[in-house]
Amino acid sequence: MGNKVILLGNEAIARGIVEAGCEVASAYPGTPSSEILPAVARYADELGTRTAVEWAVNEKVAFEVAATASFTGKRTCAIMKQVGLNVAADPLMSVAHFDLAGGFLIVSADDPGPHSSQTEQDSRYFAMFAKIPCFDPASAQEAKNMVFDAFDLSEKYHMPVMLRPAVRVDHCRQDVELGAVKDLGRKADFKKDIRRWVCLPAHVRITHPQLNAKLDSVREDFETLYGRYNYEVPARGRASLGIIAAGVSFSIVMDLLKAWKREDISVLKIGTPHPLPVRMVEDFIARHENVLVLEETYPVIEMQLPDRTHLKGRWNGFVPRAGELLPEVIRDLILKALGEPLPVEENSELKAAIEELKVTPKPPMLCPGCPHRASFFAMRKALPNGIYPSDIGCYTLGVNQKDVDTTIDMGASLTSASGFYLAYKTDGKDQPVVATIGDSTFFHMGILGLVNAVYNRHAFVLAILDNRITAMTGGQSNPSIGDKLRKGDEGRQVDIEGVVRGCGVSFVKVVEPYDTTESAELFKAAWEHARTHREPAVVILRHPCMLLRQKQAIVKVRVNPDKCIGCKYCTNFFNCPGLPFDEAAKKAKIDERFCVQCGVCIQVCPHGAIEAVEGEEE
């Protein structure tokens, strides 16, 4: 019996990566994958491995750094979230054709629901598109086990292998077995071979058929050698239903059957959805008249079956084509597939209570004291008729107070600003446009849009909301900070102003966003510059994220009820959790449970009703 500890699914994956002898790990943070890389660094420190562990500026960079390190014969991995894999799609498609030397693992974490993503996509589909093998874990322990098999498989066939944990595996907490580090004793040894490492068309004409052959062999392996991940839990006697289940859906099915004490349902677990062990699945289907397929989120298993006409799944809409397969959803699907009545949940009294008490789910908001709120307030005050393309980060939450008009993906604030500029320019109109982007997102994919805008002379304001951290995903380092993950590793700060100037921007100003008056003046001046000079102007609003808990002035505030006229300007334009509107009193109030005493709201009230409490300033 080994050493068991409670780990987050992502920590279990990280532990597997270190134990399996991975020597280069690169990632860009993104929920639900963000906790993996810091845990890799922690275990590498604890276990004394020489693993290089780095945040990359984006997922394409992470992918290429890690993939290339594997050309030397070492084990490496690139870690990202589902939409990160979109960014890394280009190298994924190329490297899939390579005859790799060392094991190369891609961890792409999916977000069915979605909970924290701009899409609800399925990385297994990407594995299919790239023709690479994919493991789909059902628990934290299984995810850890699969890391070893993924590396081994990658080295057996010299191809990249994907581990696709979905959010409920990434963020589950489970007792997991710890092991020792596999010391592979490898030395970097890059053997030059252009047919192997240069993706010329002439080479692809050879490597593509090779890739197909590898995939056929992997499929055969999945049919026969991976019984620990692909297995049947048979019914007792004749089954009234057969369920094919992958990922956490399998775990949910098993808990339901146990709670129901039902033994008339057989379950086929699939842990390797691509390439699908088709024979195994077809054999299961042949033995069951009634088959339900549960997988997240696309019908990847179903799609690989030559005949899916008799299946109840995502393909024919029996299983909803979108959304997370929560236990309640799976329960109802199983009962529906069996033709049995759904449980009657008499919740009308609870619903009535919830309605009377006005209990509503709280959407996420910018934190109290968040510098972005102040930046947005100044932006809207200065340019109230502006169009506000924004980006991916905490500041997307500015949508709550109408400070975000568009968001596409990482870096699109800039390119959207260009799009708006051009669309209005062709009408001969000067439309103010302010793009907002965070420090980490600027480095991730913002710089290229800026170069494009300088080159093509697009007039708009770029506001870089520099809070000195990658905040939304939990506070990771990035080039604007320069910290690295492993003990003793030193990075270097990359100066945002220098980068912006280097791109050819002449208007670059830095401001403290808590001073909303000065920030607003700067926004106006920047737009004036952009408009008259036909070029982007950049304002950098710099204040550390509140989650970093850095020392700052404490300004205790109160709402003067004699001055507050109940106009809701503060709730509509500032929208701070610490400054709600008291519907009974028809006035704003300070909620001391949330207020962090930043004092910014004093500048917000047009009637001067928000006041500093005398003698409390420090």
Add this chain to the structure above:
Amino acid sequence: MQYVIVGLGGQGILFTSRVLGHIAVSRGERVMGSEVHGMAQRGGSVISHFKVGPYESPLVLAGSADLLIAFDQGEGIRNLHFLREGAQAILNLHDPAALENPHLKKYAADRSLSIAGIPGYQILREKMGGRFLFMNVLMLGAMCGINAGNVSIDEIRETVAKLAPEKHKADNLKAVDLGYGYFKGN
């Protein structure tokens, strides 16, 4: 044993399931849970599922939880449907009148739910200088105060002492005792 722990992002809910998990594993039991990280944590509604025993999946099915711990009463009320018949709930109250809502009382009575409330904010305001960060351990103490959760107050004290950062250890234990004492009257 299946727990559902709800509240608002930033209230320190994750530490609660860490403590419960630590206790379960030291008893040699298996644990499985689900947490919320990322965007949903920014002050919005958060829910943490936690199961002790031979479970395979991290999520609690609606209607099957043994205990609901709510750091925010609104979130607690919204999530009562997770409880099985005869289950318990402990809610941090900022507006105790809500528990007197007749629909709510009927819903609870029909299912033999026992719903207890503790004015957590008020206690922390009066006894701990308004440091609401300690809500999570206060709620653990309160849980033991209503004899729920299948763990003893000594186990909670011992585990909080082990897992809390050294400089906040005394305050954490004080908050545990404030939550416990509210029901046990000491």
